[in-house]
Amino acid sequence: MVLSHLPARFSAVVLLVCLASASAAQQGRPPTAVTVVTMERQDVTLTATLPGRVVASGVAEVRPQVSGIIIARLFDEGAEVELGDALYRIDPASYEAQVAAARAAVAQAQASLSSAVKDYERAIELLDRDVGSAQSVDDAVAGRDIADAALQVAEADLQAAEIDLDRTTVRAPLSGIVGRSLTTQGALVTAGQSEQLAVIRKIDPVFVDVTASAAEIVKWRRGHTLDALGEADRTVTLILADGAGYEHTGTLTAAEPYVDEQTGVVTLRIDFPNPDQFLLPGMYVQVEMPTGVASDVVLVPQEGVSRNRRGEPTALIVNAENTVESRVLTVLKDRGNEWIVSEGLGEGDRVIVAGLQKVAEGATVAPEERAAAE
Template identity: 70%
Template sequence: MTLNTAKLTLAATIVGISCGVAIAQDAPPPTPVTVVTLQAEDTTLTTTLPGRVVASAVAEVRPQVNGIIQERLFDEGADVEFGDPLYKIDDATYEAELAQAEASVAQAQANLDATTKEAERFATLLDRNVTSAQSYDDAIAARDAASAGLQLAQAQLQTARINLDRTTIRAQLTGSLGRSLTTQGALVTAGQAEPLATIRQLDPVYVDVTQSAADIIRWRRGHTDQELGDADRTVELILADGAPYEQTGQLTAAEPHVDELTGVVVLRLEFDNPDRLLLPGMYVQVEMPQGVVENVILAPQEGITRDRRGQPTALVVNDENVVEQRMLTVLRDSGNHWIVTEGLEDGDRLIVAGFQKIAVGATVAPQERGAETTDASAAQN
C-alpha cells in the first residue's frame, strides 16, 4: 500500500466515524406517552331505568263538617305531626247541637228513672195480686223503651261531640305541608272535592321505574340471583343534573301488571331522603344490577378508538416499549370505562395520551398516568 492510499483510507475512516456520530446525535429520543396498567377483575353489570319520585304517603286535608274557615293554624311549607291543628271552622252551631244533645240525654235519663220505678212498683203490686200481669208487662215495656231512648240520646250526644271536635281540622299524617288552598272566611263542606292542603311524607320516598317484561321474567325465575351471586345488589340513583344521589335504595315491590301498549312493568324502589333532596314528581334515573361478568378488563374510554369498520382498537406498550395495536371485543360501557372481554390482558399498558404522535412499531417512553403530576411536584420542590 502506497503512502497516498493509506492517507486516503485513513481519511475515509475518519469521515465515516464522524458521520456515525452525527447520525447518532441527530436521532430523536423515544416519544413520551401516558399509559394505564390494566387489571382483570369481576364487575357487576347494571342497567339504567327512568323513574319518578313519589311521596311514601300523601294525605289531602278535607273538612268533615260544614262551616266557615275562621283561622289557619299552620305555616305553609312547615312540617306537621299527626294530630296537629291545621284549620279552625266556626263552631257556634255545633256547640248548640252539643248542648241540645246533652239535654236530650238528661231527659232520656229522667224518663228511664221514672219508668224503672214504675216497673218496680208494678212488680210489687203484682206480687200482692193487686194489679194485672198486663199492667206489669206494659210497665216493663215502657222501661225498656226509655232505656233505648237513653241509648239513642247518648249516641246523638257522641255525634255532636265528634262534629264539634271536627271543627278543628287536624293533620292525619306526619309530613310536610304545601301551600294552603283555602283562605280565612271561605265556606267549606264535608267531603268536598277540593282539598284544603296536602301533606306529603318525604322521608323515605319511593321511586317508580319501568322495566321490560323480559327482564321481569328473569327476576321471577331467579336467573338474576344466579348471575348476581354475592355481588352488591344496592340500587343507585342519578339525579336530573347527572350527579349521583348519596343514598342507595332497595327494590320493594313490582306491579303485577304489564302495560299492553309499552310492554313494561312498574317497579317501586325505596330511598332514604333525610335532606329532602328528592321531591315528588322529580325525574331520576336508576342504576339496577343485572348480572356479574368475570375476569374482564375495565379500559378507560379515552384509550379506545375505532377503525374504519367500527371495530374497537387500542394501542398498548409491550415489554420492549414498542407500540402494538390490539383488536378488541367490547361488551358495553361502565361509567367512563369500556368492559373489554377480549384483546386486552391483565398487566397490559394501555396508551391513554400522546398516541397522536406515534405509530404501531414505534419505540416510546411510557409513563403511568398520575406519575407525571408527582414528578412535576417533586421537580418544583
C-alpha cells in the same frame, strides 16, 4: 452542503460523518413519557339504565268533614307536619250548640229512664203484696226498656255532635310535607267537597317508578337475573337529571302485574331513602338496575380507548420492553367513565391513557402509572 467541488473520497467521508451525527442525536433523544393504567381482571356487575319518575310514598288530600267558615290556618306552607297536627279551624259555634242540645237530650233521657226504673220497682213491690197485676209489671218493664233505648239514642247523638265539633279542627291525616294552602281564612267549606284544602306528601322514603321491557320482567320472574347476579351487589343506584349520582341506594319493592299493550313495558317501583328531602315528587331520574355479572373482565378508562379505520375499539399498551403495541378490544358496555372489556387485554397490561397523540405503535416510551383517584 455543496460537495461537488471536493474530491470524491473527501465527500464520502463528510457524508458518513453527518449521518453518524444524526444517528447519535436520534439515539440520544429520551423516550416519550406517557401515563398508563395497569389492568386487573375482575368480576363486574352489569346494569341496565331505566328511565323513571320520583313518586311520594304517601299522599293525602286534606278535605273538611264538616261544613262552615274557615276562621284560621294553623300551619306554615311547605312545613313538615305530623299525623294529627291541626291545620285549619272551622267556626265551631253551631257545633257547640249541637253538643249542648245533645247533652240536654241525654239528661232528659236519663231522667226518663230513672222514672221508668222506679215504676218497674213499684210494680214488682205491689205484685209481691198481691195488690198489683202481672200486666202492670209487664208495662213497667216495657217502659223501662223504652227509656233505656231512648237514653242510648241520646248518647249516640251526643257522641256524633262531639265528633262534628272535634272535626271543626281539620287535622293532618298523614305525616309529611304540607304544600301551599288552597283555601283562605273566611272561605266557606262543605263536608265532602271535591276541592282539597291542602296536600300532604310523605317524601322520606320516596318511590321511583321506572319502566322495563316485558322480557326483563320475565327474567326477573324466572329468577334468571338473580341467578346471574349470584352474590354480587344487587343494590339499585340512581342518576339525577344533571347526570350526577344519588348518594343513597334503593331496593326493588314491587312490579305492576300488567304489561301496557301499546308499549310492551311494565312499571317497577323502587324504594329510596330521602333523609335530606333532596328528591321531590315528579323529578325525572334514571335508575341503574343490576342485570347480571361479567366474569374475568377488565375496566379500561374511556380516554384510553379509540377506534381504528374499521370502527373497532382499540387501545395502545406498553409491553415489557416499553414498546407501544396496539390491541383490538371486545367491549361489553360502559360503566361510568370506563369500558367493560372482555377480550383484547389481560392481567397486568399497561394501557396508555395520556400522551396518546405523541406516540405510535412500535415507539419506545417511558411509562408512568397514573395515581389512583382518591
